[in-house]
Amino acid sequence: MGNDGEQLALVPVPNARRRTPRRAPAAERPVAQDAPVATVAVDTPLSHLDRPFEYLVPAELDEQARPGARVRVRFAGRDHDGFLLTRGDVAEHTGRLAPLRTVVSPEPVLTPPVVRAARAVADHYGGTLADVLRLAVPPRHARAERSVPPEAEGAPSATTAPEAGGDLSPDEAWSAYPAGSALLRRLAAGESPWAAWQALPAQPPERSWTRAVAEAVRATRRSGRGVVVVVPDHRDVARLVPELDALLGPGECVQLTADLGPEARYRAFLSVLRGHARVVVGTRAAAWAPVRDPGLFLCWDDGDDLHEEPRAPYPHVREVLRVRAREEGAALLVGGTGRSVELQAWVERGELPDVAPTRAVVRAAAPAVVVAGEGHQEDRDPAARTARIPSVAWRALRDGLAHGPVLVQVPRHGYVVSLACQDCRAPVRCPRCEGPVGLGAGAAAPACRWCGTAARPGQTCRSCGSHRLRSAGVGDQRTSEELGRAFPSVRVVSSGGAHVVPAVDDAPALVVATPGAEPLAEGGYHAVALLDAWRLLDRASLDAGVEALRRWTAAASLARPPGPEGRPVRVVVCGAPPHGGVPAVEALVRWDPAWLASGELAERVSLGLPPARRHVAVRGPARGVQEVVAALVDAGHVALGPVPAGGADEVQVVVREEGGARPLAAVVHEVRAARSARKAPDVVRTVLDPGDGLL
Structure with a gap:
């Protein structure tokens, strides 16, 4: 050395x-x-x-x-x-x-447990320790360093059991889960169980997922240990922190997110490092928080792509927390309303027991899901299967508006996202960059959504020569406009893109939102319509079905809890084929995300797809990619590709790990080191376990 x-x-x-x-x-x-x-x-x-x-x-x-x-x-x-x-x-x-x-x-600022975990994460993804440490330790801010008090001599020790506040029994939010009380007892006793948690939809505040997380944190704190909770975005942080303050008392919890700014983020980091806060709640940046004597690492909604780090070596929060829990002997809890295939693989390998409610409890809690066009609906409405908003959805929205707000989920943000030929349905492409041509709100003429080039007047279809155009993809802005005309006396709230509404009151309102931007409704929504289901199911992605179900369950979970009057909340799925032929739609009707993830995992095992086998996406100039792929193939792995990847000379090849060969991560690291040592001029990006954008 x-x-x-x-x-x-x-x-x-x-x-x-x-x-x-x-x-x-x-x-x-x-x-x-x-x-x-x-x-x-x-x-x-x-x-x-x-x-x-x-x-x-x-x-x-x-x-x-x-x-x-x-x-x-x-x-x-x-x-x-x-x-x-x-x-x-x-x-x-x-x-x-x-x-x-x-x-x-x-x-x-760099503690020995974080160093060990960073080294393990770097090895798992074929990266370097320096890359991981840049993610783990925020940049220094001198003023913040001076503003945080030094470590107190009488700071709580690991054996001190703090008196948590709150007026609920420890297992109030976990009473619907047969294994919930045992999980909390083990956390409070200082044990470190691992579990996959399937959260119930449409729960009252005292049984919501935020209260369940807060009670798990309180149980861990009673053993004197610290906790790290990672959620997808800052809105989830804002929902969770008040619950923690109510149960733990002020000063126990600190927020750690990347959007705090350099000084505030470093101040929060130091307050954790110096022992002033023992509970950390945040987004991706919080996964590396150096909490004292950690007893629980918790990840909510691990299937959300916000948990994927966009910087090298591109680790996923789920894997980071698993490594830290293993290195530091802590508990691990991964939960959500959906179920990712990766988490299901851990469950079926026996790494994480499944903490889930019984089917009877799920059926009683889940809203009634209706697939437009099924059963006898076509007898009453011939366009029920083909209409964008069929009559069954109109009726559900109208009935729900009589009592309070209703939610309409639209897959895409914008006005008219794309145009197609009216006669042959071929998509309209930009003559300059081949990008999709759409129409913005208030725009007089369609233009390319990539380069902004306006479409030529009288542009003809390349396939059939027709001059007629139709909308092929409608966004939330156009949907809000159409629903506003259909319900002229009702307030319309649009949430998506740069304008995300955090919450709405209990007054009647039509809330149109894109996935992940749905506002929290006071008391819950009285109806939910999921539009353009085909667009989510037809995504060019390995996880299209699982991701569609995750987005649908996240929106449907915001429905109003079942009330004493017994009037069920209806969730209408529009634009989907019969659910008997589409597993994702059937899983939504049955409200069984684990069933879909298990079936998807079985297919991937037979086909050798992730997570059954690891893959690496190699992307860059053709010559450099060919060199990297050749080294991986020589080590015994299998190359799939190449395919064009954006630039004129850029290609992408996916390499699949083969059993019996050297581990893919080790070979990737060796290839990167060899290219670095000889100063290879071309930049080649290698991503292990790539997400939907690369695989």
Whole structure:
């Protein structure tokens, strides 16, 4: 573990007007007497340097150079940031060691458990430790560092059981789950169970998923341990924090999200690091929170694509929390109204027991789902199967508006998302970039949605030569306009895109929202219409059916809980084929996401698809992709492709892991290291376990 870059010498520039003063050589600087050798994780993007390096600790930095502190070191002729990992007496490197340049901050921001988890996550995804540490530790903010009080001497210890507030019994929200009370008892007793949780839909506030999460957190805190809760977006954080404050009391919970801003985020991070807060709630950034003595890592709605990290090495929150729970001996709870195929694979492998309500309880809680066009509906309405909003949906919305707000979910944001030929239904494409042509709200003429080029007047269809156009995809804005004309005396609320409405009151209103942007209704919605179901089912994605069900159940779960009057809330699915032939629609009618995930998993096992076998998406210039793929194939794996990938010379190849061959992650790391060592000029992106955008 030597300093590779120390062999490089700086060549003096002749006739230079200014010369930067150089520090004294390492031999002339006094060295710390105790543990003078420090191992440092240098922040470098080069894969072939993915290992710690050894440096000497100068005597003047002895007290500040603590394990976990930020330091600056000389590396390859330049100053680099890094984290001090350990200190010792003997160096493994037999040559000369360079000294630490400086200690940026003595704050030990990188804890040993986080280092171990980061190394495991980097190995799992074929990445580097430096890439993961950039995700795990936020950038330093000096003012925030000064504003957070230091660690209190009388801080609660791991054996102290705090008195949690709240007036509900510990298992009030878990009473519908046969294993719920046992789960909470084990958490309160200091044990670390792992479980997959199938949440019930349409629950009153005292039994909602937020209250269930808060009670699991309270049970864990009673054992004196900390908790990390990760949810998809900031709206979920805003819903969950008041529940936690009500049960735990103020000051126990801190929010940690990427949109807080540099200073607020670093302040929240330090409050957790210094032990002032023992419960962390946040989005993807919270998965690495250095909570003291963690007892529970909880992930809500793991199928949401917001849990996928868009930066290298592209880890998923679900996997990060699993690694941290394993490394730190903590409990793991992954829950949601849907069920991802990856989580179902963990359940069927026996890693996580399934905590789910009985079928009788599910049937009593789930809203009544109606598929437009089924049964005798076509006898009364011949267009029930083909109409965008058939009569059964109109009636459900009209009846629901008599009592309160109703929800209409539209898959796409915008006005007229795309146009097609009226005669042959061929999509209209931009003559400049081949992008989809649509119509914005208030726009006089259609234009390309990619480059903005206006469509030519009188443009003919490439397939049949027709001049007539029709809308092929209608967004939430056009839907709001149509429903506003149909119900002129009713308030219309549109939520989607950059304008997301957090909540609506209990007054009658037509709420039109895109998936994930549905406002929370006070008391719940009195009817739900799921439009254009075919658009979600026809997505070019391996997870199209599972993702469609996840979005539908998330919207239908916002329905009003069953009341004493017994009037059922209707959820109408529009634009879907008969549910007997589409597993996702049948799973919605039965309200059984685990059944769909199990069936999907069985098919993928037989076909060798994720998560049964790992895959890596290799994308970039054709020559570089060919080089990377050749190395992976030589290691025994199978290449699928190539296919064009956007740019003129860009291609993508998916490589499937084969049993008996070397692990795919290890080979990916070796290939990246080899290309990094020889300074390959072309940039090739390798993503293990790629999401829908790449697979």
